[in-house]
Amino acid sequence: MKIAESTIDDWWVFPGFKLEKVATGLELPVNIAFVPNPGQNPQDPLLYLSELYGQVKVITQDLTVHTYANGLLNYKPDYKFPGTGESGVIGIVVEPKSGDLFLSMIYADMGEFKSKVVRTSSHDGLKIESQTTIIDNIPSVHAAHQVQALTIGYDKKLYVNLGDGMIDSKVAQDETDLRGKILRMNFNGTIPTDNPNPESLIYAKGFRNPFGATWRKSDQSLYISDNGPSNDDRIAKVKPGVNYGWPKSMRQNSLFWWEFTQATTAIAFMQDGQFPEQYNDELFVSLFGTPMAKGKIIKGKKIIKLKINQDNSGVVSCDEFVRYTGVGPNSPCGLSFGPDGLYFTDLMGGNLYKITRKEN
Amino acid sequence: MKVPNTPENNTNCLCPNCPTHNECMKDQKLFCSIGKTSCELKKQGCLCGECPVASEYQLHDLYFCEQGAAK
Ligand code: SF4
Ligand code: SF4
Numbered sequence: 001m002k003i004a005e006s007t008i009d010d011w012w013v014f015p016g017f018k019l020e021k022v023a024t025g026l027e028l029p030v031n032i033a034f035v036p037n038p039g040q041n042p043q044d045p046l047l048y049l050s051e052l053y054g055q056v057k058v059i060t061q062d063l064t065v066h067t068y069a070n071g072l073l074n075y076k077p078d079y080k081f082p083g084t085g086e087s088g089v090i091g092i093v094v095e096p097k098s099g100d101l102f103l104s105m106i107y108a109d110m111g112e113f114k115s116k117v118v119r120t121s122s123h124d125g126l127k128i129e130s131q132t133t134i135i136d137n138i139p140s141v142h143a144a145h146q147v148q149a150l151t152i153g154y155d156k157k158l159y160v161n162l163g164d165g166m167i168d169s170k171v172a173q174d175e176t177d178l179r180g181k182i183l184r185m186n187f188n189g190t191i192p193t194d195n196p197n198p199e200s201l202i203y204a205k206g207f208r209n210p211f212g213a214t215w216r217k218s219d220q221s222l223y224i225s226d227n228g229p230s231n232d233d234r235i236a237k238v239k240p241g242v243n244y245g246w247p248k249s250m251r252q253n254s255l256f257w258w259e260f261t262q263a264t265t266a267i268a269f270m271q272d273g274q275f276p277e278q279y280n281d282e283l284f285v286s287l288f289g290t291p292m293a294k295g296k297i298i299k300g301k302k303i304i305k306l307k308i309n310q311d312n313s314g315v316v317s318c319d320e321f322v323r324y325t326g327v328g329p330n331s332p333c334g335l336s337f338g339p340d341g342l343y344f345t346d347l348m349g350g351n352l353y354k355i356t357r358k359e360n
Numbered sequence: 361m362k363v364p365n366t367p368e369n370n371t372n373c374l375c376p377n378c379p380t381h382n383e384c385m386k387d388q389k390l391f392c393s394i395g396k397t398s399c400e401l402k403k404q405g406c407l408c409g410e411c412p413v414a415s416e417y418q419l420h421d422l423y424f425c426e427q428g429a430a431k
Binding site: 084085 | 405415
């Protein structure tokens with residue numbers, strides 16, 4: 001179901017760049033996962049999209065949209081935003097060697113909601129053929145704060161962002177509980193022997209609702225976005241064994257925070273030459289805001305870019321890069337750099353957009 | 361009363377979208393103003409922390425449906 005109509009004229013883009021629509025008719029598209037080394041045939045997968053209410057779409061090199069998977073949720077979603085409707089299938093990442101997907105989602109189990117991560121396979125990448133559960137049975141909530149972004153590190157380990165589950169925020173500090181943590185695991189879900197605690201999947205703790213994650217080439221490190229309550233959404237560089245403070249603080253060990261919450265979603269570094277040199281190593285952050293508020297509001301509905309300082313202790317600039325200027329309920333959500341530009345989804349509009357440098 | 365029971369606050373209240381809000385509570389909302397519910401409830405998460413009414417009146421607590429109105 002599409003909640004908002006959206007055209008390219010509904011978006012302001014930073015001068016010198018242009019916006020185009022790559023795909024439309026998507027159903028609540030959340031995150032974007034590019035295939036790391038895609039084939040060049042028209043029918044080879046270029047990217048995958050998680051759709052909140054239980055689908056995965058694949059877009060091939062000829063820009064055709066195919067349904068890779070559907071029916072991934074075992075409960076009926078309810079379109080209540082913000083609230084119970086904000087949960088479902090969120091995280092997605094492509095395993096570079098096999099082309100398999102890792103997906104994060106919640107599921108209902110005897111009246112309780114739980115988080116899990118699955119691995120799916122397909123011989124041509126176009127249609128799911130098998131599914132294996134990597135990790136499950138993690139208490140969750142039928143709302144945000146569930147299992148979120150999935151990434152694969154330069155160390156070839158799977159990193160899983162887990163929200164605090166919303167019911168009792170103290171779990172974010174409990175090292176026997178996986179909620180409110182960043183997990184690090186082998187591709188089969190087992191604990192790597194070089195984890196901070198070799199008997200635990202926990203890589204770092206003290207997070208509230210860490211929706212976004214990305215890897216930075218220049219320091220080979222993981223960065224995340226994390227959503228505060230009514231204040232302090234933040235960006236943090238994640239270091240092994242470190243405590244990021246929630247529920248006491250959303251600022252502890254953070255790089256940057258917004259006093260007035262903006263609802264940070266996906267994040268990505270410009271690090272492969274898609275934009276001119278002066279944008280190199282800048283972090284692009286999607287600020288989702290209040291999704292159902294119509295038209296222009298001050299909270300979110302934009303993509304900003306951050307320049308991180310040399311010693312990685314803070315941010316030297318924060319600029320608007322894209323802003324929704326339409327009248328409907330719409331916001332950018334997923335965001336990722338592809339081979340030729342910055343791609344983003346608008347959850348309510350059901351579109352995938354691409355931003356590229358304008359030729360003179 | 362810290363939070364007035366106005367039509368605007370009623371419209372902005374997120375309670376009906378909340379995982380704790382149950383069938384028995386279906387005609388009730390704005391608990392930060394009206395006070396706790398008499399319905400039985402199981403805590404399943406609270407949206408008050410993300411609510412525009414909570415921002416406007418600088419509320420920092422959660423579960424007003426169980427704890428009673430904001431003071
Ligand atoms: S703070 Fe909670 S009870 Fe009060 S209006 Fe917001 S959601 Fe409703
Ligand atoms: S007070 Fe909080 S827990 Fe209770 S119904 Fe409202 S949002 Fe939900």
